[in-house]
Amino acid sequence: MNPLELTLGIMTAVGGFVDISELVFAAKAGSTFGYALIWAFVLGTIGMSVFGEMSGRVAAIAKQPVFNLMRHRLGLKLGLVTLMGSLISTLITCAAEVGGMALILNYLTGWPYPLLALLSVIALIASMWILPFKWIERTYGLLGLMMIVFAVALVAIHPPWAKLAGGIAPQVPPGLSTKELLNYSYFIVAILSAVMFPYESYFYSSGGIEEGWGAKDLLTNRVTCTVGFGLGSLLAIAILASSAQLFGPINVSPEIPGTSALEAATPFGKAGLLLALLGMLFAVAGAAVETCMSNAYAVSQFFGWEWGRHAKPSEAPRFTVAWIAVMLLALLIVLTGVDVMSLVEYAVLFSIIVLPLTYLPLMLLANDKSYMREHANRWLAKALGWLFFVVVTAAAVAAIPLYLLTSGGGG
Amino acid sequence: MSALANIKIVSQLLDLPIIDKDERSCGIVDDIELSGAAGKELRVSALLVGPGAYEGRMPRWLYWLTRKIAGDRMARVPADQIVEIGSVVKLKSRGETLGLHKVEDKVRAWIPRKGAL
Numbered sequence: 123m124n125p126l127e128l129t130l131g132i133m134t135a136v137g138g139f140v141d142i143s144e145l146v147f148a149a150k151a152g153s154t155f156g157y158a159l160i161w162a163f164v165l166g167t168i169g170m171s172v173f174g175e176m177s178g179r180v181a182a183i184a185k186q187p188v189f190n191l192m193r194h195r196l197g198l199k200l201g202l203v204t205l206m207g208s209l210i211s212t213l214i215t216c217a218a219e220v221g222g223m224a225l226i227l228n229y230l231t232g233w234p235y236p237l238l239a240l241l242s243v244i245a246l247i248a249s250m251w252i253l254p255f256k257w258i259e260r261t262y263g264l265l266g267l268m269m270i271v272f273a274v275a276l277v278a279i280h281p282p283w284a285k286l287a288g289g290i291a292p293q294v295p296p297g298l299s300t301k302e303l304l305n306y307s308y309f310i311v312a313i314l315s316a317v318m319f320p321y322e323s324y325f326y327s328s329g330g331i332e333e334g335w336g337a338k339d340l341l342t343n344r345v346t347c348t349v350g351f352g353l354g355s356l357l358a359i360a361i362l363a364s365s366a367q368l369f370g371p372i373n374v375s376p377e378i379p380g381t382s383a384l385e386a387a388t389p390f391g392k393a394g395l396l397l398a399l400l401g402m403l404f405a406v407a408g409a410a411v412e413t414c415m416s417n418a419y420a421v422s423q424f425f426g427w428e429w430g431r432h433a434k435p436s437e438a439p440r441f442t443v444a445w446i447a448v449m450l451l452a453l454l455i456v457l458t459g460v461d462v463m464s465l466v467e468y469a470v471l472f473s474i475i476v477l478p479l480t481y482l483p484l485m486l487l488a489n490d491k492s493y494m495r496e497h498a499n500r501w502l503a504k505a506l507g508w509l510f511f512v513v514v515t516a517a518a519v520a521a522i523p524l525y526l527l528t529s530g531g532g533g
Numbered sequence: 534m535s536a537l538a539n540i541k542i543v544s545q546l547l548d549l550p551i552i553d554k555d556e557r558s559c560g561i562v563d564d565i566e567l568s569g570a571a572g573k574e575l576r577v578s579a580l581l582v583g584p585g586a587y588e589g590r591m592p593r594w595l596y597w598l599t600r601k602i603a604g605d606r607m608a609r610v611p612a613d614q615i616v617e618i619g620s621v622v623k624l625k626s627r628g629e630t631l632g633l634h635k636v637e638d639k640v641r642a643w644i645p646r647k648g649a650l
Binding site for chain 2: 184185186190191193194197198199201202251252253254257422423424425426427428429434435436439440442443493
């Protein structure tokens with residue numbers, strides 16, 4: 123294991139962990155419920171680490187990405203249902219990321235939102251065309267590290283650490299009305315969905331294949347999924363905690379992503395604001411690339427096309443057409459004028475419904491000794507896998523009723 | 534070979550990715566052609582690849598929709614081309630010689646070859 127590669131891998135995972143949905147829900151959760159929802163981020167991150175590690179291990183040992191093996195496990199019909207669900211939820215997520223980029227650029231430049239969405243998509247397509255996989259992943263992941271300003275800003279505003287630590291334990295805040303309790307439950311579901319988006323495991327496992335992972339990379343996989351994802355999640359928790367400290371007491375509800383950037387501006391002024399906005403921009407841009415490529419990976423793997431960006435675009439032609447088409451469709455959705463926050467709501471809603479269908483075949487594959495040999499799931503991975511499968515299934519069942527009852531967390 | 538063993542082979546093969554001798558993806562085992570008759574030995578004679586092989590594997594309305602979108606082309610890969618069956622099916626020839634890269638090559642003609650690192 124090359125220590126430089128490992129460090130870069132971890133840093134990329136940290137910078138690439140946060141996306142527009144986490145930004146929005148972390149800030150809203152903090153302002154609405156104080157520190158009480160930190161545990162939902164912790165729970166979601168453990169779940170993401172468990173399934174991320176499994177998908178990376180399957181890629182390294184079976185040398186096949188999730189969607190190839192999923193179709194073999196689920197069969198054509200159920201596989202198609204999963205594929206369609208994943209494509210729709212990930213396309214909406216991609217549109218939310220593109221819209222988020224345009225919004226952040228709008229704060230920075232004041233230029234019209236539709237023009238910035240178009241320029242964002244042109245820049246994203248150009249970067250994906252020019253750069254090979256490793257550099258696409260690293261460029262956005264490392265630039266997203268500017269988000270660390272949120273963690274530093276949290277330390278600078280001296281939050282009540284004991285109260286903050288108390289948020290790690292699962293809890294229901296006392297004295298909530300029925301309406302508030304439903305809202306709190308909706309936030310739990312939304313946070314779990316935002317942290318465990320299905321595209322993350324498709325992208326991660328396909329990335330493992332792109333980089334030619336084998337048994338020697340299992341430790342890198344494990345460290346990236348635990349340390350990298352864990353540290354990445356701390357950034358989201360820092361946004362939540364700063365929001366609880368700064369916005370909660372004055373009843374400010376951060377309805378747009380730009381409000382979160384004020385958390386860094388409070389202790390560090392203009393420099394903090396700029397760093398926060400740039401960090402958010404690159405983190406969201408990275409997520410736009412990941413969602414776009416995930417859809418192209420999914421459809422290419424399901425139908426057995428040539429795929430991957432380790433090779434030149436002309437060497438995987440249908441894959442290339444697929445990712446360009448996904449990006450253009452995402453732009454089209456944004457240009458219809460649909461609100462970014464609505465896209466974020468739809469993205470988390472669709473994704474949580476698809477999650478159980480994504481994770482069950484993955485878990486069965488990782489359990490299967492005929493594919494995984496001595497690297498098949500052991501008792502801890504099995505137990506955690508089934509535990510989180512139950513959690514995401516319960517969240518998937520509760521998602522639509524909670525969305526309707528709370529008008530999407532609006533109360 | 535027993536009928537049960539044959540069924541096991543079919544379920545093992547169906548929906549597996551196919552790669553050729555150069556490790557290039559060549560599609561998925563969309564259906565399997567069996568030869569034999571009642572009371573006689575049943576053999577896998579070919580792998581069928583392409584949307585044309587979906588007929589019978591999905592509801593009629595969905596197959597109609599798939600045909601409208603993706604056409605009904607289908608390539609037949611003789612069973613003697615199979616080298617190994619694992620998490621993928623490995624072939625002993627190149628995909629082109631078996632007609633498995635037709636669409637990929639057609640689309641490739643439209644993709645610019647400049648600018649990418």
